[in-house]
Amino acid sequence: MTPPPLDPSATGGTPSSPRGPAPATTASTDSTASAATPQPPLSRPRPRHVLAHLSDLHLTGDGSRIDGVVDARARLTAALDVLTTWGVRCDAWVFSGDLSDDGSPASYAFLAEQVGAAAATAGVRVIWGNGNHDERAAFRAGLGIGDGVGPSGLILGEHDLRGLRVLTVDSNVPGTPAGQLSDEALSWLSARLEHPAEAGTVLVVHHCPLPQPQDATELWPLRNPGALAEVVRGTDTRLILSGHFHQTGFGTVAGVPVAMASSLTYTQEVGLSPDLRGQDANTGFSLVELFEDSFVVTAVPLARGEGVHPSISSADARARLAGAGDQRGSDPVTTG
Ligand SMILES: [Fe+2]
Ligand SMILES: [Fe+2]
Numbered sequence: 001m002t003p004p005p006l007d008p009s010a011t012g013g014t015p016s017s018p019r020g021p022a023p024a025t026t027a028s029t030d031s032t033a034s035a036a037t038p039q040p041p042l043s044r045p046r047p048r049h050v051l052a053h054l055s056d057l058h059l060t061g062d063g064s065r066i067d068g069v070v071d072a073r074a075r076l077t078a079a080l081d082v083l084t085t086w087g088v089r090c091d092a093w094v095f096s097g098d099l100s101d102d103g104s105p106a107s108y109a110f111l112a113e114q115v116g117a118a119a120a121t122a123g124v125r126v127i128w129g130n131g132n133h134d135e136r137a138a139f140r141a142g143l144g145i146g147d148g149v150g151p152s153g154l155i156l157g158e159h160d161l162r163g164l165r166v167l168t169v170d171s172n173v174p175g176t177p178a179g180q181l182s183d184e185a186l187s188w189l190s191a192r193l194e195h196p197a198e199a200g201t202v203l204v205v206h207h208c209p210l211p212q213p214q215d216a217t218e219l220w221p222l223r224n225p226g227a228l229a230e231v232v233r234g235t236d237t238r239l240i241l242s243g244h245f246h247q248t249g250f251g252t253v254a255g256v257p258v259a260m261a262s263s264l265t266y267t268q269e270v271g272l273s274p275d276l277r278g279q280d281a282n283t284g285f286s287l288v289e290l291f292e293d294s295f296v297v298t299a300v301p302l303a304r305g306e307g308v309h310p311s312i313s314s315a316d317a318r319a320r321l322a323g324a325g326d327q328r329g330s331d332p333v334t335t336g
Contacts, residue, residue, distance in 0.1 A: 042318065047289035048199065049164045052083055052300075054285040055096040055206075055243025056263035058133065059111055061104030070280050072101065072265045073110065078302045079264055079285055080118040088287065090124045091161045096243040096261065097131025097172075097206030099139070108142020129168040130155045131206035131244060132177045132220070136170075150184045163198030164290065165236075171207040177220035179207025179244070181228055189231050196236035199290070203232065208242035208260045210251040214268065216276035217245055229254035239295055241288070246278065248286070248299050259297045261286040 059072045066072055083093065093115070100107035119126050128143050130136065136153050139145065148170075149156045157168035169189055171179040181189075193201065209225035211217075222228070232240070233254035240256060246263035247270055267282045284301040312320075 042321075045291055047291055047296075049161055049290040050088060050090045051166075051202070051241075051288040051290070052088075052090050052093045052285055053096065053241050053259070053261045053288050053297075054079060054093060054264055055261040056098040056131070056246055056265060057095070057111070058098055058101035058263070058265045059107040060101050061106030061110075063110075066101060066265055067278075070266050075264045075283055075302065076111070076114055080114060082300065082302070083124075084118050084122050090122070091164070092125040092127050092159070092166065093119065094127045094129070094166065094202075094204060094241060094288075096129045096168075096204050096241050098133040098243065098263075099128070099131070100134055103133060103135030103138055105138045105142055108138055112143055125159070125161070127157065127159050127166055127168060127204070129157070129204040129206060130170055130172060132172050132179065134172070136172075136174075149188065152182065152184065154182065154185055154188075156185065156188050158192060160197075161199075165192075165197035165199075165201040166204065167192055167201060168204040171205050171222060179205075179220075179222040180224055181205070181222070186227055186231050193231065193235040193237065200236045200238040202288075202290075203237050203240045205240060205242050207244050208249070208258065209240070209253050210242075210249060210258055210260065212245050212247075212249070213270065213273040214276040215274045220244075225253060229256075232256045238290065239288070241286075250297070257295075259286065259288070262299060262301075264302075 057072060057076055058066055059076065060066070063073055083090070099111055115126055128139070128145060130139050136148055136155060139155065140148065145155060145157070148154050154170040155168070156170055157166075159166040167189065169181065169185050171181055171185070173180050189203075205222075205228070207222035209222045209228050233256075237256050240253065240258040242258060242260045243263065245260060245268065246266060247260070247268045248262045249260040251258050262282060262284050264283055264285060266278050266280055269277045269279045269281075282301060282303075284299060287298040287300050289296045289298070
Protein backbone atom coordinates (compact mmCIF):
# COMPACT_ATOMS: atom_id res chain seq x y z
CA MET A 1 0.00 0.00 0.00
CA THR A 2 1.30 3.40 -0.93
CA PRO A 3 0.41 6.49 1.10
CA PRO A 4 -1.75 9.05 -0.64
CA PRO A 5 0.24 11.74 -2.44
CA LEU A 6 1.36 14.55 -0.20
CA ASP A 7 -0.11 17.88 -1.13
CA PRO A 8 0.74 20.66 1.32
CA SER A 9 -2.28 22.64 0.18
CA ALA A 10 -4.60 19.74 0.95
CA THR A 11 -4.23 19.78 4.76
CA GLY A 12 -7.59 19.34 6.39
CA GLY A 13 -10.01 19.12 3.52
CA THR A 14 -13.64 19.73 2.87
CA PRO A 15 -16.26 19.08 5.50
CA SER A 16 -17.77 15.60 5.35
CA SER A 17 -19.82 15.73 8.53
CA PRO A 18 -22.36 18.16 9.97
CA ARG A 19 -20.62 17.79 13.31
CA GLY A 20 -17.38 19.40 14.39
CA PRO A 21 -16.18 22.96 14.96
CA ALA A 22 -18.22 25.96 13.89
CA PRO A 23 -17.76 26.67 10.21
CA ALA A 24 -14.57 28.54 9.52
CA THR A 25 -13.74 30.89 6.76
CA THR A 26 -11.45 29.43 4.17
CA ALA A 27 -7.74 30.05 4.24
CA SER A 28 -7.87 31.97 0.98
CA THR A 29 -10.60 34.31 2.19
CA ASP A 30 -8.84 34.77 5.49
CA SER A 31 -5.48 35.53 4.02
CA THR A 32 -6.99 38.56 2.34
CA ALA A 33 -8.68 39.70 5.53
CA SER A 34 -5.62 39.10 7.67
CA ALA A 35 -3.49 41.37 5.54
CA ALA A 36 -5.57 44.33 6.71
CA THR A 37 -6.43 43.07 10.20
CA PRO A 38 -4.01 43.46 13.12
CA GLN A 39 -3.03 39.99 14.27
CA PRO A 40 -3.32 39.27 18.01
CA PRO A 41 -0.33 37.59 19.60
CA LEU A 42 -0.69 33.89 20.23
CA SER A 43 -0.33 33.03 23.89
CA ARG A 44 0.77 29.42 23.83
CA PRO A 45 4.47 28.92 24.57
CA ARG A 46 6.89 28.63 21.69
CA PRO A 47 9.68 26.06 21.72
CA ARG A 48 13.25 27.14 22.18
CA HIS A 49 14.50 24.25 20.05
CA VAL A 50 12.72 22.14 17.43
CA LEU A 51 13.89 18.80 16.07
CA ALA A 52 12.48 16.37 13.53
CA HIS A 53 13.32 12.82 14.60
CA LEU A 54 13.46 10.25 11.79
CA SER A 55 14.35 6.61 12.27
CA ASP A 56 14.63 3.27 10.51
CA LEU A 57 14.61 4.38 6.88
CA HIS A 58 15.97 1.02 5.66
CA LEU A 59 17.07 2.30 2.26
CA THR A 60 18.35 -0.25 -0.23
CA GLY A 61 21.26 0.42 -2.51
CA ASP A 62 19.45 -0.68 -5.66
CA GLY A 63 16.09 0.82 -4.73
CA SER A 64 14.48 -2.60 -4.33
CA ARG A 65 11.49 -2.86 -2.03
CA ILE A 66 11.82 -4.05 1.56
CA ASP A 67 10.66 -7.67 1.64
CA GLY A 68 9.24 -7.00 -1.81
CA VAL A 69 6.65 -4.70 -0.30
CA VAL A 70 7.80 -1.23 0.76
CA ASP A 71 9.50 1.37 -1.40
CA ALA A 72 11.75 2.92 1.25
CA ARG A 73 13.02 5.58 -1.14
CA ALA A 74 9.47 6.82 -1.72
CA ARG A 75 8.94 7.05 2.03
CA LEU A 76 12.03 9.20 2.44
CA THR A 77 10.86 11.43 -0.40
CA ALA A 78 7.44 11.76 1.24
CA ALA A 79 9.01 12.72 4.57
CA LEU A 80 11.27 15.28 2.93
CA ASP A 81 8.26 16.75 1.15
CA VAL A 82 6.68 17.36 4.54
CA LEU A 83 9.87 18.66 6.13
CA THR A 84 10.46 21.21 3.39
CA THR A 85 6.88 22.50 3.16
CA TRP A 86 5.20 22.24 6.56
CA GLY A 87 6.22 25.64 7.87
CA VAL A 88 7.89 24.26 10.99
CA ARG A 89 11.33 25.73 11.49
CA CYS A 90 13.63 22.97 12.77
CA ASP A 91 17.04 23.37 14.34
CA ALA A 92 18.00 19.93 13.10
CA TRP A 93 16.73 16.76 11.48
CA VAL A 94 17.95 13.95 13.71
CA PHE A 95 18.28 10.45 12.23
CA SER A 96 18.50 7.63 14.77
CA GLY A 97 19.79 4.69 12.79
CA ASP A 98 18.96 1.87 10.40
CA LEU A 99 19.25 4.48 7.68
CA SER A 100 20.30 1.76 5.26
CA ASP A 101 18.78 -1.69 5.04
CA ASP A 102 21.75 -3.35 3.35
CA GLY A 103 24.63 -1.14 4.47
CA SER A 104 25.60 -0.47 0.86
CA PRO A 105 27.50 2.64 -0.27
CA ALA A 106 24.73 3.25 -2.81
CA SER A 107 22.10 3.49 -0.09
CA TYR A 108 24.10 6.16 1.75
CA ALA A 109 24.81 8.00 -1.49
CA PHE A 110 21.06 8.21 -2.16
CA LEU A 111 20.40 9.33 1.41
CA ALA A 112 23.11 11.99 1.40
CA GLU A 113 21.96 13.38 -1.91
CA GLN A 114 18.25 13.50 -1.05
CA VAL A 115 18.57 14.77 2.50
CA GLY A 116 21.41 17.13 1.64
CA ALA A 117 19.36 18.89 -1.02
CA ALA A 118 16.26 19.11 1.17
CA ALA A 119 18.23 20.34 4.20
CA ALA A 120 19.83 23.05 2.08
CA THR A 121 16.35 24.13 0.96
CA ALA A 122 15.07 24.17 4.52
CA GLY A 123 18.26 25.67 5.97
CA VAL A 124 18.49 23.01 8.63
CA ARG A 125 21.28 20.96 10.14
CA VAL A 126 21.35 17.18 9.86
CA ILE A 127 22.52 14.85 12.61
CA TRP A 128 23.20 11.23 11.70
CA GLY A 129 23.04 8.29 14.12
CA ASN A 130 23.67 4.67 13.10
CA GLY A 131 21.75 1.45 13.74
CA ASN A 132 22.31 -2.28 13.48
CA HIS A 133 21.55 -2.34 9.73
CA ASP A 134 24.19 0.32 9.08
CA GLU A 135 27.73 -0.54 8.12
CA ARG A 136 30.06 1.78 9.98
CA ALA A 137 32.62 2.33 7.22
CA ALA A 138 30.05 2.91 4.48
CA PHE A 139 27.97 5.07 6.83
CA ARG A 140 30.93 7.31 7.65
CA ALA A 141 32.12 7.54 4.05
CA GLY A 142 28.69 8.12 2.55
CA LEU A 143 27.53 10.70 5.07
CA GLY A 144 30.79 12.57 5.47
CA ILE A 145 31.42 11.60 9.07
CA GLY A 146 34.98 11.50 10.37
CA ASP A 147 36.85 8.53 11.69
CA GLY A 148 35.21 6.27 14.23
CA VAL A 149 36.27 6.47 17.85
CA GLY A 150 38.46 3.80 19.43
CA PRO A 151 39.58 0.43 18.15
CA SER A 152 36.07 -0.71 17.20
CA GLY A 153 35.38 2.46 15.18
CA LEU A 154 32.34 3.57 17.17
CA ILE A 155 30.30 6.38 15.66
CA LEU A 156 29.93 8.94 18.44
CA GLY A 157 28.79 12.48 17.73
CA GLU A 158 28.51 15.73 19.67
CA HIS A 159 26.55 18.68 18.27
CA ASP A 160 25.69 22.10 19.63
CA LEU A 161 22.34 23.58 18.61
CA ARG A 162 22.29 27.05 20.13
CA GLY A 163 23.13 25.70 23.56
CA LEU A 164 21.29 22.38 23.22
CA ARG A 165 23.75 19.50 23.17
CA VAL A 166 22.87 16.52 20.99
CA LEU A 167 24.93 13.38 21.50
CA THR A 168 24.69 10.37 19.19
CA VAL A 169 25.90 7.12 20.72
CA ASP A 170 26.63 3.97 18.74
CA SER A 171 24.77 1.03 20.34
CA ASN A 172 25.57 -1.55 17.69
CA VAL A 173 27.28 -4.88 17.98
CA PRO A 174 28.46 -5.92 14.51
CA GLY A 175 27.01 -9.25 13.45
CA THR A 176 23.90 -9.10 15.61
CA PRO A 177 20.68 -7.07 15.55
CA ALA A 178 20.85 -6.73 19.33
CA GLY A 179 22.42 -3.65 20.84
CA GLN A 180 24.88 -2.99 23.59
CA LEU A 181 26.54 0.15 24.86
CA SER A 182 30.20 -0.76 25.10
CA ASP A 183 32.40 0.37 27.97
CA GLU A 184 34.05 2.69 25.49
CA ALA A 185 30.73 4.27 24.47
CA LEU A 186 29.59 4.57 28.08
CA SER A 187 32.78 6.28 29.22
CA TRP A 188 32.66 8.65 26.23
CA LEU A 189 29.09 9.53 27.15
CA SER A 190 29.86 9.85 30.83
CA ALA A 191 32.73 12.24 30.13
CA ARG A 192 30.50 14.52 28.09
CA LEU A 193 27.71 14.52 30.63
CA GLU A 194 30.10 15.49 33.39
CA HIS A 195 29.40 19.14 32.62
CA PRO A 196 25.90 20.37 31.77
CA ALA A 197 25.14 22.18 28.54
CA GLU A 198 23.37 25.54 28.53
CA ALA A 199 20.08 24.11 27.29
CA GLY A 200 20.60 20.52 28.38
CA THR A 201 21.29 17.36 26.40
CA VAL A 202 19.34 15.21 23.97
CA LEU A 203 20.79 11.74 23.56
CA VAL A 204 20.31 9.64 20.43
CA VAL A 205 20.59 5.84 20.82
CA HIS A 206 19.31 3.52 18.09
CA HIS A 207 18.38 0.56 20.32
CA CYS A 208 15.50 1.77 22.47
CA PRO A 209 16.22 0.96 26.13
CA LEU A 210 12.51 0.46 26.96
CA PRO A 211 10.89 -3.00 27.20
CA GLN A 212 8.42 -3.55 24.38
CA PRO A 213 4.98 -5.22 24.30
CA GLN A 214 5.91 -8.04 21.90
CA ASP A 215 7.82 -11.14 23.06
CA ALA A 216 9.86 -11.26 19.84
CA THR A 217 11.54 -7.98 20.65
CA GLU A 218 13.67 -9.91 23.14
CA LEU A 219 15.46 -11.32 20.09
CA TRP A 220 17.17 -7.98 19.45
CA PRO A 221 17.08 -5.83 22.61
CA LEU A 222 19.46 -3.30 24.04
CA ARG A 223 21.31 -5.72 26.29
CA ASN A 224 22.41 -3.28 28.96
CA PRO A 225 19.75 -0.61 29.54
CA GLY A 226 20.81 -0.49 33.20
CA ALA A 227 24.26 0.74 32.22
CA LEU A 228 22.69 3.54 30.20
CA ALA A 229 20.47 4.40 33.15
CA GLU A 230 23.45 4.73 35.45
CA VAL A 231 25.27 7.07 33.07
CA VAL A 232 22.34 9.43 32.44
CA ARG A 233 20.99 9.43 36.00
CA GLY A 234 21.27 12.87 37.56
CA THR A 235 22.77 14.50 34.45
CA ASP A 236 21.36 17.24 32.23
CA THR A 237 19.95 14.64 29.80
CA ARG A 238 16.44 15.86 29.02
CA LEU A 239 15.39 13.29 26.49
CA ILE A 240 16.62 10.12 24.80
CA LEU A 241 15.58 9.62 21.16
CA SER A 242 15.50 6.03 19.92
CA GLY A 243 14.18 3.80 17.18
CA HIS A 244 14.83 0.16 16.24
CA PHE A 245 11.50 -1.39 17.21
CA HIS A 246 9.50 0.38 14.47
CA GLN A 247 6.72 1.63 16.70
CA THR A 248 6.07 4.89 18.48
CA GLY A 249 6.56 4.64 22.24
CA PHE A 250 7.42 6.62 25.33
CA GLY A 251 8.85 5.80 28.74
CA THR A 252 11.62 6.63 31.16
CA VAL A 253 15.06 5.35 32.07
CA ALA A 254 16.35 6.47 35.47
CA GLY A 255 13.74 9.21 35.33
CA VAL A 256 14.95 10.44 31.94
CA PRO A 257 12.25 10.44 29.24
CA VAL A 258 12.68 8.20 26.21
CA ALA A 259 10.81 8.83 22.95
CA MET A 260 10.90 6.15 20.28
CA ALA A 261 9.99 7.29 16.78
CA SER A 262 7.98 5.24 14.36
CA SER A 263 9.88 3.84 11.40
CA LEU A 264 9.70 5.78 8.18
CA THR A 265 9.41 2.53 6.24
CA TYR A 266 7.31 -0.10 8.03
CA THR A 267 5.86 -0.51 11.52
CA GLN A 268 4.65 -3.21 13.88
CA GLU A 269 1.00 -4.19 14.17
CA VAL A 270 0.79 -3.48 17.89
CA GLY A 271 -2.75 -4.83 18.08
CA LEU A 272 -1.31 -8.34 17.67
CA SER A 273 0.79 -8.16 20.85
CA PRO A 274 2.42 -10.26 22.22
CA ASP A 275 3.05 -11.53 18.67
CA LEU A 276 5.03 -9.42 16.26
CA ARG A 277 4.17 -8.59 12.64
CA GLY A 278 5.69 -5.89 10.50
CA GLN A 279 3.25 -4.08 8.27
CA ASP A 280 3.18 -1.44 5.56
CA ALA A 281 1.19 1.08 7.59
CA ASN A 282 1.43 3.91 10.12
CA THR A 283 4.86 5.08 9.03
CA GLY A 284 6.17 8.53 9.87
CA PHE A 285 8.50 10.50 12.08
CA SER A 286 8.31 12.69 15.18
CA LEU A 287 8.31 16.40 15.88
CA VAL A 288 10.25 17.22 19.05
CA GLU A 289 9.64 20.65 20.57
CA LEU A 290 11.82 21.61 23.53
CA PHE A 291 10.72 24.42 25.80
CA GLU A 292 12.65 26.03 28.63
CA ASP A 293 12.00 23.22 31.09
CA SER A 294 9.72 20.78 29.26
CA PHE A 295 9.22 19.20 25.86
CA VAL A 296 6.49 17.82 23.63
CA VAL A 297 6.84 14.97 21.12
CA THR A 298 4.21 14.75 18.38
CA ALA A 299 3.92 11.85 15.94
CA VAL A 300 3.86 12.93 12.29
CA PRO A 301 2.30 10.15 10.18
CA LEU A 302 3.02 10.24 6.44
CA ALA A 303 -0.46 9.05 5.43
CA ARG A 304 -3.22 11.55 4.95
CA GLY A 305 -6.91 10.82 5.01
CA GLU A 306 -10.19 12.34 4.04
CA GLY A 307 -10.90 15.68 5.69
CA VAL A 308 -13.31 15.67 8.63
CA HIS A 309 -13.83 19.36 9.34
CA PRO A 310 -12.85 22.55 7.57
CA SER A 311 -9.19 23.40 7.83
CA ILE A 312 -8.30 26.40 9.98
CA SER A 313 -5.27 28.35 8.87
CA SER A 314 -3.00 30.12 11.31
CA ALA A 315 -4.27 33.47 10.04
CA ASP A 316 -7.87 32.31 10.41
CA ALA A 317 -7.25 31.16 13.98
CA ARG A 318 -5.72 34.53 14.86
CA ALA A 319 -8.63 36.38 13.32
CA ARG A 320 -11.15 34.26 15.20
CA LEU A 321 -9.27 34.75 18.47
CA ALA A 322 -9.33 38.51 17.90
CA GLY A 323 -12.94 38.70 16.80
CA ALA A 324 -14.74 36.41 19.21
CA GLY A 325 -13.14 37.41 22.49
CA ASP A 326 -10.62 35.34 24.34
CA GLN A 327 -11.79 31.74 23.94
CA ARG A 328 -8.56 30.41 25.35
CA GLY A 329 -8.24 29.04 28.82
CA SER A 330 -7.09 31.31 31.59
CA ASP A 331 -4.61 28.83 33.08
CA PRO A 332 -1.46 30.92 33.65
CA VAL A 333 0.86 27.93 33.47
CA THR A 334 3.61 28.46 30.93
CA THR A 335 6.27 26.08 29.73
CA GLY A 336 8.67 28.38 28.00
FE1 LIG B 1 15.03 -0.87 11.84
FE1 LIG C 1 17.44 -1.59 14.31
